[in-house]
Amino acid sequence: MTLVIPPDIELWACTYLRGHLKDVAGLKVSNREPDGYDGSYPLITVRDDGGSQSDRLVFDRQMGVNVRMGPRSRPKPCRDLAASVYGLLTDPAIVLQSDCPVAAITWDGCNGPYPVSEDSDIARYYLIVEYSAIGTIQHQ
Numbered sequence: 001m002t003l004v005i006p007p008d009i010e011l012w013a014c015t016y017l018r019g020h021l022k023d024v025a026g027l028k029v030s031n032r033e034p035d036g037y038d039g040s041y042p043l044i045t046v047r048d049d050g051g052s053q054s055d056r057l058v059f060d061r062q063m064g065v066n067v068r069m070g071p072r073s074r075p076k077p078c079r080d081l082a083a084s085v086y087g088l089l090t091d092p093a094i095v096l097q098s099d100c101p102v103a104a105i106t107w108d109g110c111n112g113p114y115p116v117s118e119d120s121d122i123a124r125y126y127l128i129v130e131y132s133a134i135g136t137i138q139h140q
Contacts, residue, residue, distance in 0.1 A: 001140040006053070007101035007133040009061045013046045013089065016100070020088050024081065033066075039122035042069035042081060054132065062109055062130045065089070068122050075115060075123040082113035082125035089129045106130035 010031045017029045026041035028034075033045050044067050051060035067082035088094075090110055094102050109130025116124040 003138040003140060004057055004135040005138055006059050006135050007061065008048075009063055009101060009131065009133055010046050010048045012099070012101055013063060013065075016094070016097070017044055017046070017085060017088065021081075021084070033068075037068070037122075039068060039070055039120070042067070042078075044068075044081075044085060051130075053135075057135050057137070058103065059133050059135055060106070060130070061133045062128060063089075065112075065127050065129070066116075066124060067113065067127075068124045070123050072121050072123050075125075078123035079113065079115070079125055082127060086110075086113050086127045086129070089127075101133040101135075102131045103134050104132040106132060 014029045014031060021027055024042055028041060029044045031046055037043060047064045049062040049064050051062050053059050065085060067078055067085055069078045090105055094100055110128060112127030113125040116126050118124060
């Protein structure tokens with residue numbers, strides 16, 4: 001029996017962003033926000049919002065990304081980091097990276113970054129990217 005396992009797009013994106021944003025002091029990249037996060041360091045959280053399986057090996061994946069850092073009254077550094085994240089995740093060259101499950105970027109499913117209003121005093125921007133991604137074949 002041969003199984004097709006959906007790609008772990010969260011793990012890939014976190015690893016990819018960590019590797020490309022090494023110059024951002026104190027940056028943390030994860031698939032969840034740590035308890036008690038206070039905005040004192042830049043934080044990127046990645047969430048796989050799922051999608052359909054469009055072919056035996058191809059999965060449509062939408063990913064939501066939050067970028068948080070600094071006070072809400074000074075959002076520019078957060079906005080600039082979010083714009084860099086968007087640029088990295090929508091760079092067509094990602095499909096050529098080794099260990100990258102992304103086969104294609106679904107351009108009409110990408111948008112942002114845009115500011116998010118919330119009660120906390122931390123600047124926050126949100127963006128969405130959408131991909132066609134390749135699953136992993138597992139022989140049983």
